[in-house]
Each structure stands twice: as C-alpha cells, then as structure tokens.
Amino acid sequence: MTKRFIYIILTLFLFLSCVDKKENEVVFEKEIPAKEDATKSWLHKVENYKKDKKYLSVLYKYYNQKIAEHNYLNAAEILDIACVYLADSYDFNEPFMAMIKEFDTKYRKEVPALKTTFVDAYLANYYYDKYDLKKACEYFRNITLLEPNDYNSCYNIARAYYDLSYMYYIMGKQNLSLVANQKSFEYFTKINNPKGLAFVYSNYSNIYTAIGDKKRAIENADKAIKAYKSIDNTYNVYIGLINKISIYDFMKDSRKRALIDSTYQAFIDSKDDSKILKIKLYDFKVENLVEENKLTEAKKILDDLKPVIEEIDSDDLTQEYKITTALYEIKKNPNYSNFNDIKKAIPTLITNQQYEKVNMFYGVLQNNAIQNNDFKNALHYEEAKQIITDSIGNIAARGRIAELETIYQTEKKEQKIALQKTTILNKNTTIALLASLFLGLFLTVVIxxxxxxxxxxxxxxxxxxxxxxxxxxxxxxxxxxxxxxxxxxxxxxxxxxxxxxxxxxxxxxxxxxxxxxxIRIISRNLHPIMFDKIGLKSSVEQLVERAQSVNDFMVTADIDYNNSLTTNDELQVYRIIQEALSNIIKYANAVAAKITISQKNESLIVEIKDNGKGFDVNEKLNGSNAFGLHNIIERSRVIGGEAKILSDKSGTIITIQIKK
CATH class of the missing domain: 1.10.287 (Helix Hairpins)
Incomplete structure (x- = not known):
C-alpha cells in the first residue's frame, strides 16, 4: 500500500516531455571556445591529467601566476577545469583542497558568481565521498540558486540539479529527488545536451528502483545507455550498465549475473584504463565469482584491485572494496568475523542518510549470519534492511502521516469549539425552546x-x-x-x-x-474502435496509451471496474475522461496525469488528476471559454452522476460519483 501511494505521488510529478514548449526550447547555444595560451590548453586536456604526473605542479604554477597578475577570472577558469577532472577521479588531495579554499575566501568575490560554481561542486563531491550528504546538498543547492546567462553556466546549474537529485534519492527523499531531476531536465534541454539528458534518465531509473517499479527503472536505464552510445561516450555507457546491474541487484533479478559477466568482459577487451570503472566492475565480478564458489579467481581480482583502491584513496570506493572483500572472506571461511569496520561505519552512514550503502553493509552481515546458521541475527539484519529499504522509498508515506496528523489536530480543535458552543447552548435552553416553538410553525409552512x-x-x-x-x-x-x-x-x-x-x-x-x-485518427476520435466489444476498461487503457505515445505525456490508469454500467453510460464515462485528458494536454501545462476508476459501496468513482498550473473554477465556469468543463458536468448528470472540480496552483482534480 505504501509503495502504491508513493507511486501515485511520483507519477503525478513525472514529466519526460510535457513541460511548456517555451521552457524546453534551446536557449543557449554552445560557444566557440576562445583561443587559449599553450599552458592553459595543455591543462585543458584530460589525457594530460590522467597520464602526466606533472599535471598538478603545472596547474599550481599557472594558477599562482594568474593570481599574482590579479587575473582572477583566468585563475577561476583553470580551477574549474581541474575541479572536474579531480572530482570525477575522487581526487581530494590536501594541497588542491587548500588552494580551492584559499580562492573561495580571498578571490571568489572578484569573479562573477556564475564563473565560480566549481568551488561548490568540488566541495559537494568531497562531502559526498565522506558520507556527509546534508553538507553535499547544501553546496549543490548554492549552485541551483543562480540563473544562467550562457551555455556553460546553464550546464553547471543543470548538473547541480542532477547531483542534488541523486543525493535526495540515496537519502530516501524521492519527492525532492524527482523535483530536482525535473529541473535538471529543463536546464539540459535549454542547451540541447544529450549527455545531460542521459544523466536525467539515469536518475529516473534510480527513483523507480526505490519505489519498486522494475519495468520503468530498466526502461530509463536503457534510455540512458542509448543516449550515451549516441554520443559515443564509452565511459558513461559503462556507468549506465553499472547502474542497470545495481537495479537488477536491488530487484533480485536473475539477469544480474549475466549482465555483470558480459560488461566485465567487454571492459577487459576494450583495454580501458579508467580506474573508477575498474573498481566498480571488478567488485561486481568478484561478487559473481564468490556466488559461483570460484574463490581462486575472486582472490586474484581482489589482489589486482587493491593497489588501485590505495592509489585513489576514496572513502566511498574503499568501503565498497571492503564489502566485496568481506563477501569473499565469508565464503572462504564461514567463521570469519572481522566486521568491525563495517559495523563501525553503519551508525555514521545512517546519520548521514546514506541508506543505499547501509543496505549493502547489512547484506554482508546477513550473509555471514546465514552461513553460520545464526538465523536469529539473520532475521535481525533482514528487518534492519527492510527499514532501510522503506527509508529509501517511504518519504511519501511520511508525508501522508504528517497530513493525517494535521487533520487530526484540526478535528481536535473543532471538537473543542463544538464543546464550547454546547455549553453556551445549555445556558440558554429556555430561550431556545420558546424560540423553537415559533420557528417550528414558521418552518413547517416554509418546508x-x-x-x-x-x-x-x-x-x-x-x-x-x-x-x-x-x-x-x-x-x-x-x-x-x-x-x-x-x-x-x-x-x-x-x-x-x-x-x-x-x-x-x-x-x-x-x-x-x-x-x-x-482519417483513421478522425474516425477513432469520433468513436472509439471496438468500444461496444471491449468495454470501458480496455478503451480507457487504449486512450491512455495513445495519449502517451502521441503527446509524449505521462499518464497512468488504475481501473477497478466490473461492468456495472450500461454500454451507453460507459461511453459517456469514456467521453468525460477523453475531454478531461484533452483539456490537460492543451491548457494545464502539466507534467503528468492519473485516471482512477474505483467502486465504492453502491457508487462508481471516476477521478482524473493532473499536476498542472490550475485555474479559478468559478471564474472559468462563468466565463465564455468553458465548453469542455460544462460538457463534463452535463455528461455526468445524464448518467446519474455528480461532477466536482477542484483546482489550485498544484493541479486539478475532477471527481465524478455515479450511482450504480
């Protein structure tokens, strides 16, 4: 029930392309880069960062030279380049961090704010690696407060929203994750950046994974992989495949093992030298080998990986390596018990809302308990994992609890007011009785x-x-x-x-x-094909599918209906839904809609929701432009129903209650 409720909330906000066209059109074209001096051009090349050990010393010298010349903009631009390379490589070395903090405190104010977002982005990534997600979110939010004025600033803001969405996802705040991802989509669309849109699809796969919708999670993961392939971005294709493996892992999907093997082999054959990809794929491969009891091969890969882990020195990647090593040790020796690092890290991870990592840690401890036939602790860890899983996807339920608490407090106040009124009424009983005699006679005539x-x-x-x-x-x-x-x-x-x-x-x-x-479209709009044969439910499902494919608009339907109406009345219900959907697509500026048909006691309830801009219902109905709404109301009356329309800035709800 909880995940169903979460799903309704998420799909009401989901977009994929129903944002206003004016907001989605390309606003900033990519600029032709200005000619750079030789040193700056050399620093700009990522291969020099990866292969030349002198990279940072050249960077420091160039930066200090520009600071000495009071050329703070040029100093900022070179730091921007380096921050991207270092953050992507989990390189948070002390000398570079000191330089970033010095620039932040001494020179940042000398440069336009849109040119210094790299400071917040680098620090946010640093705190993410240290499991302080709240701090990381603060720095990413600093960037999102700005408004872009060119291609690069728009990209940086879009990327900050994307990273913020991912932070919210692993903290279990799926509603906030969704809103941030939507903003990321809008900004990436303004610069027509396919790689950025692939990031967005990747985050959507995470959100759907959290709420248990495997189909949509995998669909969005595949969209991200396809987008990366279209721009020949091999590194991120592997990242997309790793994300898909994680979805299979979370969903307990048997396809995970085959995907790990094929991705691992492709990476080996490609001779790719990315250390980050190597760590993540080798970890997955070891997990497969441990499950297959191929411990010698698993040990060899772990030994190959150890120097890479030590070289990068990332808290996040080191913890993942420790988990993989623990899985190997447990399989090798059921009595293995060196879990101090893992157990010690769990409270800090929970405090920082790193729920995804906590789930992995509990999984290792549970595997050990099962292998030792310690089913009491295995059950304890399973319950702990369930709590963490609920934390990842349960934000909507907590919102619902808060809402119910508000309603309860309101009812308590109303009861208190009612009690006060009753006391006053009792004091004036005699006057009320006399007045009621006269009123009774008067009301009898009026009635x-x-x-x-x-x-x-x-x-x-x-x-x-x-x-x-x-x-x-x-x-x-x-x-x-x-x-x-x-x-x-x-x-x-x-x-x-x-x-x-x-x-x-x-x-x-x-x-x-x-x-x-x-002609076929006109024919279908005039009269739904096969309506008399397939009935209301199938016809509405076809309508929803068509609305999504034609308008690229997210619509879901939840139908519980047992053919309790006549065919003519069913057709009127279908027309009501058709009219409401048409109005949403044309006027609401909504990102998603949901249609619900349910049976309650002796009534059939039809509900159409959207998350559009809303409108003033009374003003609209009294105006000259409300034929569609009047059409809905009149059709409802004809079949013995009553239509209610509620609308505000967060969306519109049309409810029709029909007596069966």
Whole structure:
C-alpha cells in the first residue's frame, strides 16, 4: 500500500516531455571556445591529467601566476577545469583542497558568481565521498540558486540539479529527488545536451528502483545507455550498465549475473584504463565469482584491485572494496568475523542518510549470519534492511502521516469549539425552546412551500436530463455512423486508389498514406474502435496509451471496474475522461496525469488528476471559454452522476460519483 501511494505521488510529478514548449526550447547555444595560451590548453586536456604526473605542479604554477597578475577570472577558469577532472577521479588531495579554499575566501568575490560554481561542486563531491550528504546538498543547492546567462553556466546549474537529485534519492527523499531531476531536465534541454539528458534518465531509473517499479527503472536505464552510445561516450555507457546491474541487484533479478559477466568482459577487451570503472566492475565480478564458489579467481581480482583502491584513496570506493572483500572472506571461511569496520561505519552512514550503502553493509552481515546458521541475527539484519529499504522509498508515506496528523489536530480543535458552543447552548435552553416553538410553525409552512417548488424543479430537471441523454445518445450514434463511413468507405477507397497507380510514386503514396492515417485518427476520435466489444476498461487503457505515445505525456490508469454500467453510460464515462485528458494536454501545462476508476459501496468513482498550473473554477465556469468543463458536468448528470472540480496552483482534480 505504501509503495502504491508513493507511486501515485511520483507519477503525478513525472514529466519526460510535457513541460511548456517555451521552457524546453534551446536557449543557449554552445560557444566557440576562445583561443587559449599553450599552458592553459595543455591543462585543458584530460589525457594530460590522467597520464602526466606533472599535471598538478603545472596547474599550481599557472594558477599562482594568474593570481599574482590579479587575473582572477583566468585563475577561476583553470580551477574549474581541474575541479572536474579531480572530482570525477575522487581526487581530494590536501594541497588542491587548500588552494580551492584559499580562492573561495580571498578571490571568489572578484569573479562573477556564475564563473565560480566549481568551488561548490568540488566541495559537494568531497562531502559526498565522506558520507556527509546534508553538507553535499547544501553546496549543490548554492549552485541551483543562480540563473544562467550562457551555455556553460546553464550546464553547471543543470548538473547541480542532477547531483542534488541523486543525493535526495540515496537519502530516501524521492519527492525532492524527482523535483530536482525535473529541473535538471529543463536546464539540459535549454542547451540541447544529450549527455545531460542521459544523466536525467539515469536518475529516473534510480527513483523507480526505490519505489519498486522494475519495468520503468530498466526502461530509463536503457534510455540512458542509448543516449550515451549516441554520443559515443564509452565511459558513461559503462556507468549506465553499472547502474542497470545495481537495479537488477536491488530487484533480485536473475539477469544480474549475466549482465555483470558480459560488461566485465567487454571492459577487459576494450583495454580501458579508467580506474573508477575498474573498481566498480571488478567488485561486481568478484561478487559473481564468490556466488559461483570460484574463490581462486575472486582472490586474484581482489589482489589486482587493491593497489588501485590505495592509489585513489576514496572513502566511498574503499568501503565498497571492503564489502566485496568481506563477501569473499565469508565464503572462504564461514567463521570469519572481522566486521568491525563495517559495523563501525553503519551508525555514521545512517546519520548521514546514506541508506543505499547501509543496505549493502547489512547484506554482508546477513550473509555471514546465514552461513553460520545464526538465523536469529539473520532475521535481525533482514528487518534492519527492510527499514532501510522503506527509508529509501517511504518519504511519501511520511508525508501522508504528517497530513493525517494535521487533520487530526484540526478535528481536535473543532471538537473543542463544538464543546464550547454546547455549553453556551445549555445556558440558554429556555430561550431556545420558546424560540423553537415559533420557528417550528414558521418552518413547517416554509418546508411545505419549498418541497412543492423542489418537486416541480426535480420534474423539470428530470425532463431536461432525459432530453440531454437522448441528445447525447443520438450524437454518439451519428458519430459512430460517420466514423464507420470514414473507415469502411473513404479509407478503403483511398487504399484502392493507391493500388491502382501503375507507376509507384513515393510522394503520392506517402500523401495517400498520410490522408488514410488522418482519417483513421478522425474516425477513432469520433468513436472509439471496438468500444461496444471491449468495454470501458480496455478503451480507457487504449486512450491512455495513445495519449502517451502521441503527446509524449505521462499518464497512468488504475481501473477497478466490473461492468456495472450500461454500454451507453460507459461511453459517456469514456467521453468525460477523453475531454478531461484533452483539456490537460492543451491548457494545464502539466507534467503528468492519473485516471482512477474505483467502486465504492453502491457508487462508481471516476477521478482524473493532473499536476498542472490550475485555474479559478468559478471564474472559468462563468466565463465564455468553458465548453469542455460544462460538457463534463452535463455528461455526468445524464448518467446519474455528480461532477466536482477542484483546482489550485498544484493541479486539478475532477471527481465524478455515479450511482450504480
């Protein structure tokens, strides 16, 4: 139930391309880089950082020279380049960190803020490696407070939102992760950056993993891999595959082992020299070998990996290596018990909300307990893992608890007010009784007159409702006839005309195909195909699928319906949903919508939600531009239902309750 609730909240905010087109169009074009001096050009090349041990000494000399010349902008630009290389390599050495902090305190104010975001980004990555996620988030948020004015600043802000989204994900704050990822998408779109959009897909796969939606998690992981391949970014293709392995691992998917083996072999064959990729893929490979009881091979890989771990000296990567080593030692010796480092790290990781890493640590301890037949501790670790898993995906539930607490406190206040009113009423009982005698006589007359008027109005309403129902039914019959004529007559005639052409003309054929396709769309909009045979549920599912594919718009449907309405009434429900979806796509600027059909007691409840910009319901209904809303209300009345429309800046909810 918890994950279902989380899923509803997340899908209400999900976007993938339904942001306003004006916000999604390219705003900043990539600039042609200015010609650089020889030293700066040399420092700019990543291969020099990777292969030349003099890189940092050349950097320090150049930086100090620019500071001495009071050329702070040039000094900032060279630090920006180096920060990217060092952070990506988990290189947080003390001399460079001291230089960053010196620049931050002494010279940063001399350079425009958009040119110094590298300081916050580098420090954020440092605190992430040290498991202080709250501090890391603070630095990333500093960057997101800025507004871009060129391609590079827009990229830096987009990347900060992406990193912030990932921080929130591993802290279990999936709602905040989703919002940050959405902003990252918007900024990467402004510069039309495919690599950045691949980052976004990768984060979406993480979020879906956290809430247990394996299908969408893998879909987004594959989108990220495809995007990296399209720009020939081999490093990030491997990162995408590693992310997919992690999803399989989290979901306990049997495909994990085969994907590890194939990715590991591809990496070996490629002769890639990336130390980060080597650590992550070798860790996974050792895990496979341990499961297969190939301990000699596993030990060889661990020995190969040890000097790389010591060279990089990253807390994060070192802990992962220790976990992998512990898995090997447990398999080799069931009595292995050297878990002091792991147990010591767990409280700090929980405090810093590093839930994903905590889950891995508990998994190692649980494996050891099971191997030693210590099922009491194995159960304890399983319960601890479940708590951590819930922490990753349970933020929405906590929000719901807070909401219910607010409602409860409000009800308590209302009860207190009601009690006060009752006390006052008891003090004035005599006056109230005397007044009630007079009011009783007066109300009897008023009620009699009112009931007579209501009876007359009810009869008029029933007649109007019957007329509207007959009118709608006749309209649907005519729509069905026109749709059939278009599909069976005009469409077939065009198809025959196409086949009559002796000389195949691609332009003519394409034009005829386009006309046929337009006719099919018109026909489908006039009357849903096979509605009479497949019923309401399947027709709505087709409508949702079509809305997503045609408009690239996230729509989900949750339908619990047992054919309790007549076919004509079902068709009216379908038209209501169709009209509401059309309004959302055209006017709401929403990123997602959800359709729910449920049965409650003697009523059928239809609900259409979106997370758009909302509107003033009364003002809209009283205006001249509300045909769609009136159409929904009138169709609801015709089938004995009542439509309620609630809307504010966080979205719109249309609810129709129909008596069965």
């Amino acid at each position: 009699y007159i009112t009931r007579q008027k209501q009876k007359k109005l009810r009869l008029e309403k029933q007649n109007a409702q019957l007329y509207t129902k007959q009118l709608l039914e006749k309209t649907e019959e005519e729509r069905k006839r026109i749709a059939s004529d278009l599909h069976d007559s005009v469409s077939h005639e065009l198809l025959g005309l196409k086949n009559l052409f002796e000389e195949k003309n691609d332009i003519t054929n394409n034009k005829i195909d386009s006309i046929i396709n337009d």
